[in-house]
Amino acid sequence: MAKTLFIDTSKCMACRGCEVACKNWNDLAADIRPFNGSYQTKEGFATQTYTIVKMNEVEEADGIRWIFGKRQCMHCTEAACMMVCPKNAIQRSPEGAIYVDRDLCIGCGYCVQNCPFGVPKVDNNTHKMSKCDMCVSRIENGLTPACSKTCPTGAIQFGEREDMLRAAQVRLAQVRKRFPRATIYGNEEAGGTVLYILTEDPAVYGLPPHGTQVPWxxxxxxxxxxxxxxxxxxxxxxxxxxxxxxxxxxxxxxxxGAHVEGGVK
Amino acid sequence: MANKEPNIGIVKDGKVRRFTKAGIAAHWVHTVTFLTLLLTGLSIYVPATTWIGNLFGGIQNARIIHRVVAIPYALFALVLLLVGSRQQMKEWLKVAFTWKKEDFIFSAKYIVTEFMGRHGDLPEADFINSGEKVNSILTVGTLFTLTISGFVMWFPETFPKWAVRLAYPIHDLSWLFMTSMLLVHMYLSLIHPKMRTALKGMTTGWVDEEFAKSHYPKWYRRVTGKDA
Known part of the structure; x- marks a missing residue:
């Protein structure tokens, strides 16, 4: 059955436990960078970084407000990466997770160029693409993804798609009282394997605008x-x-006839 | 129309000089580079032909060779023609891009008669016939589309995202069209009983006079000054 990862940004407090749990479960090396003036730990996705928490400081009349956005692969139901992969190395699990078969991957990077969300990254030494696979090894065994499992505020939920969509709609009504511009993101944009409650415009989270996202x-x-x-x-x-x-x-x-051919004699 | 390279059209021992040395060199440089690019490309791009990569020492080597060979593919044939065979190149391109009603009649009739080993009453061809015109246009056209799209794919950081994404389908469509044309071109020059003698033109530069008369009467009359 189709599953959904439901991320409620209004509940995120940027503890970045999901980043750690992801690294832990997927056995990804630490990627230590110099401090660049932001509390955000990772600038973007990398071969060893499948999930990041975007941190935006917004100046408002009553002071500074933080906007947090946990980002990972959207696991699109019409996945551009999967469509362009020349070796069929990108596959979909019955639950809806899009994952890469590393034996088939040749590191051509077509997926990198065509993903609307900028998720896949290719390691130039191993020539393999890597990205969030929604912890496919966990979910096919009835567990929840590591990021969801570890989230202390319940900002990352995981369950059946219909249940998550209903939960998102209920939650949206509540969130709108405080954040009038809040929207549901991911259902129309990528098919709903990942759903967001965004309190702000998608661009604030580094996400493309509302609407279907398969490049023309x-x-x-x-x-x-x-x-x-x-x-x-x-x-x-x-x-x-x-x-x-x-x-x-x-x-x-x-x-x-008189027609002469210069054919082999 | 006296637009011809000095040696072109000379008749000797029942043969006519048809191609310049530089033109022949350009043809084979193009052949070798294109086939190398096709084979490496197949290994990179088509799941069923991944094994071809082994011929080049593995898929990662094939990917490097694909880029390296792309440079002579893009430049060498063009330079050879510009330097050594500019007259005939101009004539060739002029003929290839000039289309009249009789060209369509030629191709339509050719496919069902001569191509199938039957005799057909075909309109007279000049330097090349209309099938060869299609081949010429595709060869020149895809030289540009493959080179430009390939360059964009090679350096994706240098170009806007929309252009990089557009380069993939252009590269794909170009090689598929060119390859389907190449299959017919190679069949005619290597296998087809009536046409394969034309290969001599591309190895020696000379073709049988009778062959030239019957297949390219307008050109024959024009360059030799004789009746076909």
Missing amino acids: QVKFWQYLARPVGNVAVGASVLLLLVATWFNFVQKPPKET
Whole structure:
């Protein structure tokens, strides 16, 4: 059954326990960077960093307010990365997790360029892509993803898709009393395997705007360019098979006319 | 129309000089580089042909070779033609991009008659016939589309995201069209009983006079000054 990771940004306090739990479960190395003036631990996704908590300081009349946004793979139901992967190395589990088969991955980076959310990263030494796999090894055994398991405020919930969607709608009504601009994000944008309650505009969290997020170039490629190209190659092969039949199997009649051929004698 | 390279059109021992040395060199440079790019590309891009990567010492080597060979593919044939065969290159491109009603008739008739080993009454061709015009246009066209899109894919950080994403389908469509044309081109030059003699033109530069007369009558008359 389709599962959903439901992230309620209004409940996030940026403890970054999810970042640690993710590193722990997935056995990812620490990626120590110099302090750059922000409390945000990681600037963005990396080969060893599958989840990050974005931290934005917003100046308001009554002082500074923090906006926290936990980010990871959206596990799109129409996943651009999966569509463009030339080796079918990116796959989908029955629960809806999009994960990479490292044996098939050649590190070409097509997914990196085409993901609307900037999630996949390729290691230039191992030539393998890595990203959040929604802890597929945990969820297929009935556990919740590590980030959800560790979240102390209940900002990261995990469950059946319908239940999570209903919970998100209920929660949205409550959150809107305090954050009038709050929206649900992820259902329309990526198919609902990851749902957000965002208290602000998606751009604040580094997310693309509301609306479906499969790049038009990917659609043009997969639904038009590729099929047309395949038909062209198929038509050529067919033409040559027919020509071979008429030229060699069912030999042409001997010519008697004046038409001279420079053929092989 | 006296637009011809000095040696082109000379008749000797029943043969006609058809291609310049630089033109021949350009053809084979293009052949070798394109086939290398096709094979490495197949190993990178098509799941069923991943094994081809082994011929190049593994898929990561194939990826490097694909980029390295792309440079001579993009430049060498073009430079050879510009330096050594500018006259014939101009003539070739002019003929290739000039389309009349008879060109469509030629291709339509050719496919069902001559291509299938039957005799067909075809409109007279000039330097190249309309099938070869399609091949020429695709070869030149995809040289540009493959080079430009490949360059964008090679340096994705340098270009805007929309352009990088658009480069993939352009690269894909280009190689698929070019490969389908190449299959027909190679079939005609290597296998087809009536046409494979044309290969001599691309190895020696000379073709049989009779072949030139019957296949390229307009060109034959133009460059030799004789009747076809």
